Amino acid sequence: MRIVLFGTGNMATRLGIALQAKTAEIVQVYGRNDYKASLLADRLGCTYTTSLKEINTTAELYLLAVSDEAITAVASSIPAGNRLIVHTAGSVDLAVLSPFSINYGVLYPLQTLSISREADFKQVPFCLEANNSTNLKKLKNLAELLSEKVVSISSEQRRQLHLAAVFVCNFVNHFYAIGERIVGEKQLDFGLLKPLILETALKVQEHSPQTVQTGPAVRGNRTIMDRHLKMLSEHPDWQELYALISDNIKNNHQ
Amino acid sequence: MRIVLFGTGNMATRLGIALQAKTAEIVQVYGRNDYKASLLADRLGCTYTTSLKEINTTAELYLLAVSDEAITAVASSIPAGNRLIVHTAGSVDLAVLSPFSINYGVLYPLQTLSISREADFKQVPFCLEANNSTNLKKLKNLAELLSEKVVSISSEQRRQLHLAAVFVCNFVNHFYAIGERIVGEKQLDFGLLKPLILETALKVQEHSPQTVQTGPAVRGNRTIMDRHLKMLSEHPDWQELYALISDNIKNNHQ
Numbered sequence: 001m002r003i004v005l006f007g008t009g010n011m012a013t014r015l016g017i018a019l020q021a022k023t024a025e026i027v028q029v030y031g032r033n034d035y036k037a038s039l040l041a042d043r044l045g046c047t048y049t050t051s052l053k054e055i056n057t058t059a060e061l062y063l064l065a066v067s068d069e070a071i072t073a074v075a076s077s078i079p080a081g082n083r084l085i086v087h088t089a090g091s092v093d094l095a096v097l098s099p100f101s102i103n104y105g106v107l108y109p110l111q112t113l114s115i116s117r118e119a120d121f122k123q124v125p126f127c128l129e130a131n132n133s134t135n136l137k138k139l140k141n142l143a144e145l146l147s148e149k150v151v152s153i154s155s156e157q158r159r160q161l162h163l164a165a166v167f168v169c170n171f172v173n174h175f176y177a178i179g180e181r182i183v184g185e186k187q188l189d190f191g192l193l194k195p196l197i198l199e200t201a202l203k204v205q206e207h208s209p210q211t212v213q214t215g216p217a218v219r220g221n222r223t224i225m226d227r228h229l230k231m232l233s234e235h236p237d238w239q240e241l242y243a244l245i246s247d248n249i250k251n252n253h254q
Numbered sequence: 255m256r257i258v259l260f261g262t263g264n265m266a267t268r269l270g271i272a273l274q275a276k277t278a279e280i281v282q283v284y285g286r287n288d289y290k291a292s293l294l295a296d297r298l299g300c301t302y303t304t305s306l307k308e309i310n311t312t313a314e315l316y317l318l319a320v321s322d323e324a325i326t327a328v329a330s331s332i333p334a335g336n337r338l339i340v341h342t343a344g345s346v347d348l349a350v351l352s353p354f355s356i357n358y359g360v361l362y363p364l365q366t367l368s369i370s371r372e373a374d375f376k377q378v379p380f381c382l383e384a385n386n387s388t389n390l391k392k393l394k395n396l397a398e399l400l401s402e403k404v405v406s407i408s409s410e411q412r413r414q415l416h417l418a419a420v421f422v423c424n425f426v427n428h429f430y431a432i433g434e435r436i437v438g439e440k441q442l443d444f445g446l447l448k449p450l451i452l453e454t455a456l457k458v459q460e461h462s463p464q465t466v467q468t469g470p471a472v473r474g475n476r477t478i479m480d481r482h483l484k485m486l487s488e489h490p491d492w493q494e495l496y497a498l499i500s501d502n503i504k505n506n507h508q
Contacts, residue, residue, distance in 0.1 A: 010468070068475065069477075091481065110446060111449060112450060112457065117460075124449050125446045125449065149446075159481075160436060160437060160440040161437060161440075163482050163486075165450055166469055166471075166482060167436065167496075168429055168432075168447050168450060170468060170469030170471065170472075170503070171429055171499050172426045172430075173454055173457075173466065173467055173468070174467065174499060174502065177462075177467065177506065178418075178421050179463075180418075180462065180464065182418040183414060183418045185414065186410065186411045186415075192364060192379045192403075192415060193364070193415075194458070195364070195365060195379065195403075196419055196423050197455050198456070199365060199366055200422070200427055200455070201426075201451050201452050201456075202452070202455075203368070204448070204451060205448050207371070208434065209428075209433075210434065212368060212427065213424070213431065214366055214423070215423070215424030215425075215427075216420065216424070221322065223322070223323075224322065224416075231413070231414070240498065241499065241502065242420075244491075244498065245428060245495065248491050248495065249425075
């Protein structure tokens with residue numbers, strides 16, 4: 001399948017590299033930034049352009065791995081004829097692509113991706129949606145090159161997944177960052193927390209998180225919680241978080 | 255080293271099983287609850303008692319893996335003579351043991367432990383403290399039976415580590431639980447989030463969390479954040495958390 005890839009960020013880079021390693025063929029990269037587009041094109045061994053007027057018109061799939069805000073602008077400029085246009089965003093409806101082609105869909109890999117970190121997509125859920133079953137089948141064939149977990153879900157479900165992902169990934173990572181700063185304040189190494197971080201994530205691969213909650217809040221240990229709040233007195237924002245989440249945990253386990 | 259183990263919870267169970275598998279010898283378990291004490295004694299192949307008056311008086315180490323509140327009460331009842339008394343708590347000072355023996359210390363494995371889940375202590379930091387170097391050396395020898403990461407830290411540092419652990423483990427697990435409920439509301443399986451949860455934890459094994467923050471808050475994507483807040487309208491507590499943490503992330507990355 002001949003693909004034009006739009007975007008040069010985390011999603012475009014990791015998807016592009018993974019697809020290029022399989023039988024899919026990225027024929028062109030589009031990016032606004034010349035340097036970034038050339039870098040990614042180099043990695044993929046294909047051509048690139050910074051002009052929407054120079055998009056390859058013979059590809060079979062136009063894959064938009066651009067920011068949410070850019071999706072419609074880019075889609076409207078593609079000389080797609082009636083070829084397949086697909087976006088990769090968690091929170092953008094399928095329907096936004098309907099003005100631009102009679103063939104369109106969504107391919108959303110539910111994972112945190114980084115340009116600088118290799119991605120193994122094999123266990124990553126690929127959430128697909130398309131305007132008809134033929135296009136869905138095409139996307140399924142493509143996604144199955146990369147992953148064993150390909151699912152078909154609605155735009156509403158995808159939005160919900162994305163919201164959940166903010167809690168279990170973005171907010172969680174922020175808490176790792178707070179942990180790093182807390183130990184750093186007493187000259188302790190963040191490395192001490194790493195086995196705990198990993199085990200906490202491994203535990204819920206097998207158990208429901210609701211059933212394995214530990215810590216002072218679920219035990220109702222007011223003495224420890226009060227001391228922790230006091231220790232956070234120089235960080236009123238973390239103090240507020242600590243109090244709010246502890247209450248939340250307590251209420252959730254009553 | 256002949257040990258009397260106090261407690262029958264997560265810490266006592268996992269430490270007891272791990273030590274018994276090595277050359278340490280648990281000779282007796284103490285627990286208030288007859289059934290729980292007998293269960294653990296069975297697993298360890300040793301005797302048990304529910305009476306502090308029946309504690310074995312010939313052990314070399316009295317290991318208190320009981321709740322924070324119970325530490326001094328139990329310690330005061332041990333016929334320890336001048337034998338080594340050690341607690342395993344993150345937020346309890348070494349000094350609380352000083353009235354009960356001239357030999358005392360702390361052995362704190364920084365990990366989330368469950369009775370029902372096997373623990374591999376090899377990579378787990380064992381944080382030690384003792385009232386003198388002889389006792390510290392004894393604890394070091396014991397801890398090194400189980401782990402490659404044995405460190406000596408102060409009570410103040412241990413308290414700080416425990417506070418950080420609440421953020422990176424207890425609060426994180428609560429967010430996994432929120433994620434589970436969010437996807438469940440749209441008939442989606444929590445399994446879809448598991449690869450994301452694992453990758454988020456794996457990523458910070460190699461990178462500083464501060465440098466790999468992703469999501470709408472760090473990108474300043476107000477449209478998505480407003481929509482997410484709206485989607486949470488039936489959960490005002492999660493809505494409040496979402497707004498607070500997003501602000502926090504934004505401020506942290508300005």
